[in-house]
Amino acid sequence: MTEAVMEAIDVVKILGRGPGQVQALRGVSLTLAGGELTLLMGPSGSGKTTLLSILGCILSPTRGTVRICGQSTAGMQPEDMAMLRRDRVGFIFQSYHLFPTLTAADNVRLALDVRGEASRSAIARTKEALAAVGLSHKMKSFPRQLSGGEQQRVAIARAIVGNPSAILADEPTSALDSENGQAIMKVLAQTARDQARAVLVVTHDPRTFPFAHRIVRIEDGLIIGEEKGKAGFN
């Protein structure tokens, strides 16, 4: 394990206003280190996705500190947060969120295009990313022509193509069958071998346990426990 890539220190997040407001996180501290695949587990409404959103600079904490590669997000404007996400974070979503009108290659290249990388090297990096997830042969396929597992692998390629410091995955295997779920976790585990990159996977899926270095449990907006995963013993 290497230095901390992401840190949440005593983070509180209050969602909503007035009588309907909810304290989604109640003082959470979590550090993600490079070369580590961490599973974040907990029941529905426990605050998993809120924590993921805060670590991914999509939401700002109500209180507490978030640091990405040592840089605090305090006081950042939405455009600055977007820039930080673009440069440091790769996202993988439960529903893939691929663009149905773009090919697999274009979906991946989009992550570079939003950074202003529209050169030949962007195309080369896109090919590398798709090769890394085993989809070199599906570059020109549209999402509707791909299976669920293949679509999720395209989403992983999109997340890693920009070489981010952290990959944040929200239930990446929940919509997949056992075989595809295993395949996706293998790719994510492979991604976490980079000592400069942390991988956080929010999941309910016990099939993901063998791939984790660390399993963090959250409930009612608080981290209630942490254990080493099987990969952490290797």
Next chain:
Amino acid sequence: MSLIFRLSWRNLFHDRLRFVATVIGIVFSIVLVTVQMGLFLSFDRMVTTMIDHAPADLWIVPRGTKCFEDPSLVDERERFRALSVNDVAQALPIVIGFAQWRLPSGGTTPVFIVSSDTRVGGLHPWSLVEGSLADLAVPGAVAIDQSYFDRLGTKGLGANAEIHDQKVAVMAVTKGIRAFTTTPYVFTSLDQARAYVGTPPNKATYFLVSLAPNADVAGVRTRLRTILSESEVLTPSEFRSRSRSFWLFGTGAGAALFAGALLGIIVGTVIVAQTLYSSTKDHLHEFATLRAIGSPGIYIHKVIILQALVSAIIGFSIAAGIGLIIVDATAESALPVLMTPTMSIGLFLLTVVMCVLSSISAIVQVMRIDPAVVFMR
């Protein structure tokens, strides 16, 4: 093809029916604006056509004249006063006015007489297709435009008719001299015109002033203004502007054309805005994904604006084609729709501005998206 353009293009064509509706909206709007502006341009040219074709450095007009067709009279003494001013080479009288043209089938129709001295120059018919100016010196000779043959019940050159109970013969035929008032112009000699419209020999409607070579127009004009008590001295450009403002704005005709054009722009903007808004709404999750993966706001703006521009280019191309058909179809009518290169460029820019403005509602909507919605399904 750049990825941003591909994304915009495919977003647009993803729902073809909606795209067709957008293009129809733009086409409808731009054709409406084209027709209104084309009529305005045509009207604008027609109201000044006589002034444009008169070889004058200055015009002596009755005080308070509003437009060329205003048939007030100036006394001949004003002409002699004008001729006494240094550098004034000529002051040619013009007589205009309404008269009745007797139709061969019975009944009469109004015509607008335009005359000047056929021997020395002045406001003569142009674009002659039959006959000659010299023929107009023949007693009873008139020149009419070929587009009014039916209206005047004549078969063209050599045909006979009556104006104000006096026999006339069509000795020259022009092409394209049409009056916006729908009353046909009839060119004739000065003496005949006086008889047709009842202008006394010591009066005229205008005097066309020609100056000596290298004369100072402003200086002569000032001197003329000092000595002419009953009339005004206008440059052709002032007279043009006065005629134009009377017919276009004094009568409300111009306002009606502008209102039509404005309506077209509003309808087009609303249709495009509505379609872009609805298209953006359908792709909201994709825009949220873009936002979540760190896309800067400007990237998303570009996607939406490109959609608007593609719609504008396709819509304008079709509208311009329809516009050209309308121009061709109305070329021989009483009020043809005109289309000039400048107007086409202006309409294209208008289409682009209209479509880009329409995209604002969609952009505002997208910029309000919380990227966290990507975790909600």
